[in-house]
Amino acid sequence: xxxxxxxxxxxxxxxxxxxxxxxxxxxxxxxxxxxxxxxxxxxxxxxxxxxxxxxxxxxxxxxxxxxxxxxxxxxxxxxxxxxxxxxxxxxxxxxxxxxxxxxxxxxxxxxxxxxxxxxxxxxxxxxxxxxxxxxxxxxx
DNA sequence: GCCAACGTTGGC
DNA sequence: GCCAACGTTGGC
Numbered sequence: 442x443x444x445x446x447x448x449x450x451x452x453x454x455x456x457x458x459x460x461x462x463x464x465x466x467x468x469x470x471x472x473x474x475x476x477x478x479x480x481x482x483x484x485x486x487x488x489x490x491x492x493x494x495x496x497x498x499x500x501x502x503x504x505x506x507x508x509x510x511x512x513x514x515x516x517x518x519x520x521x522x523x524x525x526x527x528x529x530x531x532x533x534x535x536x537x538x539x540x541x542x543x544x545x546x547x548x549x550x551x552x553x554x555x556x557x558x559x560x561x562x563x564x565x566x567x568x569x570x571x572x573x574x575x576x577x578x579x580x581x
Numbered sequence: 582g583c584c585a586a587c588g589t590t591g592g593c
Numbered sequence: 594g595c596c597a598a599c600g601t602t603g604g605c
Contacts, residue, residue: 450591472600494591537592556590556599 442580444567445478445488446499446551447525448558456490456500456530464506464526467559468514475559480509482523487580489562489570491551497537499570501530502578531574545569 447467449455459465470476482488486505492498507524514522540546546569550560562570571578 448591474600497592554599555592558590 443481443483443486444562444564445482445486446491446560446562447488447503448491448493448551450494451492451496452494456492456527459490459503459525460501460527460530464524466507466513466522466524468512468522470512470520470522470559472558475557476519476521478559478561479521479523481561482508484508485580487528487567487578488525489567496534498534499531499540499574500534502528502571502576504528529576529578531576533573533575535570535573539573540570543569543573 451457453469454465467479470479482505484505484507488503488505490500490503492500503525504527505523506526509521509523511518512520512522537551540549541552546552546566549562549566550557554560
């Protein structure tokens with residue numbers, strides 16, 4: 442089991458939209474490092490959903506339902522998408538401010554590489570964020 | 582292959 | 594809306 446965090450501006454595609462849709466394919470990644478992370482995702486991996494720019498907070502947990510396949514919105518075979526579905530909304534959104542204030546999260550890629558849109562999380566980071574979100578989740 | 586110029590992202 | 598950080602592009 443691996444843990445990930447994806448960023449999206451809610452004006453482009455929000456957590457609420459994901460819940461409403463019941464799942465989506467995660468397209469639009471045009472950065473090689475983010476692409477590599479997408480390709481490393483396995484079915485069943487858990488993905489935290491972060492709203493950038495507006496809100497700047499983690500909204501909930503999504504689950505990978507289909508591993509990387511070619512991006513249907515691009516002619517360039519370099520790019521891939523994965524399928525995600527909402528798993529559980531956070532009882533309490535975790536803000537960027539709170540993440541920055543937590544010493545356990547000082548090395549999180551969200552802060553260190555603020556422009557990366559798909560990033561791996563360490564297990565301890567994932568668990569810390571769940572706790573901050575007041576959201577117990579067993580992974581199923 | 583280096584690096585300057587340029588475009589984009591995202592926090593403030 | 595500004596601007597710092599960083600990825601990409603293209604000339605040499």
